[in-house]
Amino acid sequence: METFKADVAIVGAGGAGLRAAIAVAKKDPKLKIALISKVYPMRSHTVAAEGGAAGVVQAHDSLEHHFHDTVAGGDWLCEQDVVDYFVAHCTEEMVQLEHWGCPWSRKPDGHVNVRAFGGMKIERTWFAADKSGFHMLHTLFQTSLQFPSITRFDEHFCVDLLVEDGRAQGAVAINVASGEFVMIEAKSVVIATGGAGRVFRENTNGGIVTGDGMALAYRHGVPLRDMEFVQYHPTCMPGTGLLFTEACRGEGGFLVNKDGYRYLQDYGLGPAEPTPRNKAMELGPRDRLSQAFWYEQQKGRTIEGIHGSAVHLDLRHLGHKKLRERLPQICELAEEFMGIDPAKAPIPVRPAVHYTMGGILVDGNCASPLPGLYAAGECSSVGIHGANRLGSNSLSEICVFGKVAGDHAADFARSAKSAPSATLQKQADAAQMRALSLVRGNKGTERISVLRREMAETMERGCGIYRLGDEMQKTCNELENLRERYKRVKVDDTSSVFNTEWLLAIELGYQLQVAQAMAVSALNRKESRGAHQRLDDYKLRDDANYLMHTLATSAGDGPPVISYGEVKITHLPPGVRAYGAAGEAADAASKAKSAEGKAP
Amino acid sequence: MSASNARRPYKRPMGGWWRKNPYFVEYMVHEGTALFVAAYALLLLAGVFALGRGEAAWNSWLALLRSPPSLLLHGVLLLGFLYHTWTWFNIMPRTLPPILIGGERVKATTITRAGLAAALVASVLVFALAARLAS
């Protein structure tokens, strides 16, 4: 087996992985970095993010506002000290990207422009038209090319982590082109593999978003935190689930039901006004908007199509010129995929799975409980999204915490000694044998596509926008059964060169474990909070019992063991989450109260 | 890539590449019309040589030009020229830096049309001049 000796190994080369690699390279050019990705970096799913990235810039905005929006948006399940750090560093990271060439959209005077986004009190979303993720990813990737200390392992599929002496010491990967294995030794490891949205059926995610890194950490005993919180994005293409960015609404788009009525005003988000008002109506948070869709569907006020119910995203009043300038990709998607000119007709949309709020348990330094193992980006749970992520916080997160993870992994690597190669080699050989057993002498009977479909369907039924105890229980049972059947998974392709079926089989193994962590975490949270909404006896938030992080710890072949961890609350105690006019009234009341408190 | 592994990338042959796509066939045709331009240049060059060799040679060159095969050749060359001009101005927008007028970028079709119009005007002027010299 080929061996590469690195100081820091980074698994995943999307936004967070690239940012981490650059951080390590800048911190100490002597540290050797192995950047491992199952795809070429520019294919990573950061590329598909559209709307933009949050960072306070306007004079009338403040870090406290961003903090408040984030914590309340997350239904108070955020680590407040981490959110503090986050909001304080977003803008610096956005400026850093600008210095590296990111083509942020500008105001006429040459300064960066910002747009409104859901759940954000003041406009603070930096954007590059509606291809923000694309431009951020390409900027980071191209910037990374100037650092000779970064050795990339493109199209190398990670099959296991090396853990020796109780700490992470590298990774084992398949070179996809040749089918050969590579052992990458490292003194610290950063996981930045993104989310796991593909465990659901209708989703906005790329085919590669299969929770690999989450499963890798989980298998080595690292808990997955808050996995029950899965975000449904309210405006997606029926059938494929492709995303129509929240920026459509930030720019002034309307959501209407089959009667042309702006139904969000019926769900505590009003009043309906002709122009966007922050934190109201279409600029409410994603969980609330997706939930409102569900109710409209129950009331029979949605539009029925071949891919189920939909509502209309109406952008006509924005006009052709503004649409082309601010939302070119949305126009392209509507026209090419649906044959709709958004300047002339409304776009049918419905909610689809978009983002996994939970992930690998890490502290504010992106360090997991396993020494030497760090995680950043969607695969991690650093604690800023709580029970519901606000749009434009995740693109900022990959930069802020990509850097933190890189910096700390670099420090760890500089002080750590590596284990003798022979013991690591033994582990790598074992990992290779496990992976090869799928293609050598495989006598399986279960088709990958069948298992994958059944997993996605049961996740959608049990862990959708609204959840029921018995449905979740059924999903847990079915997942247990699917994991059992997975042991007999069939792989037709026994070749070495670019064997994608082999990789799909390994990915399915990752997905099933992550799905199980989600479903069991959901079943055990007997309250409703953020993206976890129950329709049975637990319709309300229950701070007395569940102002806690869920921790799912792997128990081998069986379902995870669930435990709970404290939520760090520094200065914003749990309050009522209100939007629209009610939200403004609540804000005014709390302001009056604090003014009263300050009065001598 | 090491010889020990199973990779064996396959390189497809390029033979006859220009026949595989109508776009390439058209490209070869319009590039081919450049030969028409070259042919006419040679014809004119022959005239210059004839002029240098005296009046008799010049007159016989003129007579050759007036012969029916020559007129046919000129007709064919003209068609080749026209097609070459057309395609030349069609590709022109791809070779120019963006032209901004009043903050708006000039469209490719506008550039092509302007080029074709300029070619037309120049041809008319040359023709008028020639007609005047001949009369």
Added chain:
Amino acid sequence: MKAAPRTIRIEVLRYRPEQDKEPVVQGFDVPFTDDMSVLQGLQYIKDEFDGTLSFRWSCRMAICGSCGMMINGVPKLSCSTFLRDLYPNTVRVEALAHFPIERDLVIVLDDFITKLHKIKPYIIPKEPRALSQGEYLQTPEQMAQYEQFSACINCMLCYAACPQYGLNSSFIGPAAMALVHRYNLDNRDGGRAERDPYVHSEEGVFNCTAVGYCSEVCPKDVDPANAVNINKTESAKDYFLRFLKPKGAQA
């Protein structure tokens, strides 16, 4: 509600290096609905008929650049090419032209990645700036200079459209040249002199004969032919001025 699916014939050029001496065509009859892309057709084949068929894909929305292939002889993104537009004819799918085939519809991309490194596609600051100084100023007009060239998704359709690249793969090619141009035109950048030697070299812009097909097939309207051809002027100046310089002077 659902209309009965129609069936379309998809012929795929297969190449499995461990068993095929050279590529062979394999046909499949695929049921499809009106919203299905060629990519979804291939996924159907992989899921239902033959798990060994290999192709790259990810985002499904024409932005990750993974799924380029020759569809009826034309370089296209398979995710945004729809079966309804090709029916009732047979669809012929092949790996992107001009690249070595790794396997089935997967091409070898190493050459482009090497070129990416060579063109220095990052800001080489004209004036260094500290983070504390905030962003560089860039007016919308200054951004408009390069914005179109920054839209390249590296999908490689333009290389599959460039016969000159097919005949001589050392040619820098359309997408890499678009990126060179993108950074050269950025008012924050001062790196042109570092990129020019490669652009003006034997492998540079003068391999282009203005076929223009690269820009025709570009799914993002980058117009790489424009980037290449504008730089020919610069390259020509560089070539001729070289003779006017005293011997031994830096080019």
